[in-house]
Amino acid sequence: MNLDSPELAELWRLARETMEGGGRSAFSFRVEDERTATALGELLRKPIAHPARRQISLARLDEHVRAHGSTLPEVLESVHGKPIGMASAEEASTADAVLKFALREHGLLNEPWTAEWIEHVRRYGKIPQPALPMIANQAAAVLARLSRAPRRWTTRFALAGNDLDDGRPLTRVVGKALQLAGTDWERSGVLPDAYGNPVLTSQGYLTLNDSLAAREVTVVRSPRLLESGVPGPLVVLPNGLTPQAKHHLDGKTVRCHHDFTPEGVRVTNEVLAWTGGSAWRMSAADYREAVATLIARGVELPTLNTRPEPASWDPDLAGTMATTGLIVTEEHVLPSLL
Numbered sequence: 101m102n103l104d105s106p107e108l109a110e111l112w113r114l115a116r117e118t119m120e121g122g123g124r125s126a127f128s129f130r131v132e133d134e135r136t137a138t139a140l141g142e143l144l145r146k147p148i149a150h151p152a153r154r155q156i157s158l159a160r161l162d163e164h165v166r167a168h169g170s171t172l173p174e175v176l177e178s179v180h181g182k183p184i185g186m187a188s189a190e191e192a193s194t195a196d197a198v199l200k201f202a203l204r205e206h207g208l209l210n211e212p213w214t215a216e217w218i219e220h221v222r223r224y225g226k227i228p229q230p231a232l233p234m235i236a237n238q239a240a241a242v243l244a245r246l247s248r249a250p251r252r253w254t255t256r257f258a259l260a261g262n263d264l265d266d267g268r269p270l271t272r273v274v275g276k277a278l279q280l281a282g283t284d285w286e287r288s289g290v291l292p293d294a295y296g297n298p299v300l301t302s303q304g305y306l307t308l309n310d311s312l313a314a315r316e317v318t319v320v321r322s323p324r325l326l327e328s329g330v331p332g333p334l335v336v337l338p339n340g341l342t343p344q345a346k347h348h349l350d351g352k353t354v355r356c357h358h359d360f361t362p363e364g365v366r367v368t369n370e371v372l373a374w375t376g377g378s379a380w381r382m383s384a385a386d387y388r389e390a391v392a393t394l395i396a397r398g399v400e401l402p403t404l405n406t407r408p409e410p411a412s413w414d415p416d417l418a419g420t421m422a423t424t425g426l427i428v429t430e431e432h433v434l435p436s437l438l
Contacts, residue, residue: 101168103175107139111156112179115172118158119184119230126157143168158230172230184229195222195232202236206244213280220276227269238263239273246278251289253308253347259290289350291343299344302326302333312348318380319349319356319371321364322430330437341370355380357437360387360421360428365408372412379413381437384420390428390436402427 111129118127130153131137137150144164148154162172170178177183199218203209221227227235242259245252256264256271263270278284291308298305300323301312314333320326326334337345340363354377358364368379394401404425411417430437 101139101142103143103165103168103170104179105139107136108143109179111140112176115156115158115161116176116180116184119172119176126155129154129156157234159232159234162228162230171228173228195229198233199236202233202240205237206240208240208244208247211247211281213277217273217277217280220280221273225269225273227273231269235270235273238270239277242270242274243277246288246290247281251287251350253289253291253350255291255294255308256285257293286343286346289347291347297339297342297344299342299348300326300336300338301348306348307344308347312352314352316353317349317355319354319358319377320430321358321367324431324434325437328434328438330434337367337371340367341374346374349375353377357381357430359430360390361404362406362408365411365418365421369409369412379411381433382411382417383414384416387417387420387428388424390433391424391426393436394428394432399432401432 114127114129129140131140131148131150133150137148137152140154141148145167158172165172165175173184196218199221200209203211203214203218208214221236238260242264245254245259260270262268264274265271275285278288294308298307301317302314303310303312306312312333312335317333317335318331319335319337320330321336321338323336323338326332326336335345335348341349349371352375354371354375356368356371356377357380358368360382368382371377372379391401404421404427407422408418
C-alpha cells in the first residue's frame with residue numbers, strides 16, 4: 101500500500117506529535133470519509149467505519165507498519181522529511197518515565213532491582229520507542245503476578261500469550277528483571293507449557309492442570325518401584341527434577357530414593373534442595389549393605405567410573421562409592437524397599 105497517501109497525512113501528523121511529546125502511548129484519530137477509512141483499513145488490515153473516531157496505539161501502529169516492511173519512525177521520517185525530533189537525553193528521560201510509571205501502577209517501583217532494570221531496558225532492551233509503553237505495562241503486570249507468595253504455577257502462554265516466546269522483547273525484559281531479583285522462570289513458577297513432560301505418580305500422569313492429592317510423597321527414579329507396589333504415594337522421576345516435577349513437589353513433605361550413581365546423587369541433591377526433604381535409604385551404610393548383599397547373591401554390579409558429587413545428606417557417601425567402585429540401582433535393591 102501507499103503509506104504516503106494524502107488520506108493518512110493527519111494520522112502521521114498525530115503520530116509524530118504523540119511520539120515527540122513523550123509520556124503518551126496513543127492518540128485519537130478522526131476518520132472523516134470513505135477514502136480515509138479505506139486507506140486506514142488497508143494499513144490496519146481490517147474494515148474501518150466512517151465517520152468515526154478511533155484510538156490509535158503507537159505500539160500497535162508500529163506493528164502494522166512493520167507488516168508493510170517498515171517501522172513507524174522510518175515512515176514518519178520519510179513522510180515529513182525529517183527524523184523524530186527527540187534528543188537522546190529526552191528519549192532517556194521519556195523511557196525512564198514510562199518504565200517507572202508501569203512499575204508504580206503494579207506496585208513494583210520500590211523493589212530493590214528496579215533502578216538497574218530501568219537502566220538496562222533503556223540502554224539494551226532494543227525496544228522501539230513507540231512500543232515501550234505497551235511492553236513496559238505488560239512486563240510490570242507479569243512481574244507483579246510472579247512476585248506473589250506462595251508461588252502460583254503457570255505458563256508463559258497463560259501469562260502473556262505468544263509475547264513470552266523466546267526472542268520476544270517482553271521475554272528479554274521480564275527475564276532480566278527475574279535475574280536481577282535473584283530468581284528465574286522456574287523458581288518463579290513459570291513452566292514452558294502446561295502439558296509437556298507430565299509427571300508419573302501413583303495417581304497416574306499429572307500435568308500443570310492436575311494436582312497431587314497426597315501431602316507426603318516418596319520420590320524415586322524407576323517406574324519399576326511403582327509397578328512393584330513400593331509404599332507410596334510415589335513420584336517417579338526417570339528424567340530428574342523437571343519443571344513439572346518442581347510444580348508437583350512444591351509444598352510437599354518429600355523423602356527421596358535414587359540410584360547409587362553420580363546421576364542419582366546429583367538428582368537427589370536437587371530434589372532435597374528444592375523441597376527441603378530427606379533422603380530415604382541412601383546413606384553410605386545403605387550402600388555398603390546393598391553391595392555386600394548383592395555380591396553374596398552372585399549379582400554382577402556395573403563399574404562406577406566417575407566419583408559422585410558430595411551428597412548433601414551424608415558426607416561419607418561419595419567417598420564410600422568411589423572407594424568401592426560399584427553401581428547399585430533401584431532395581432537392584434527393590435526387595436529391600438518393599
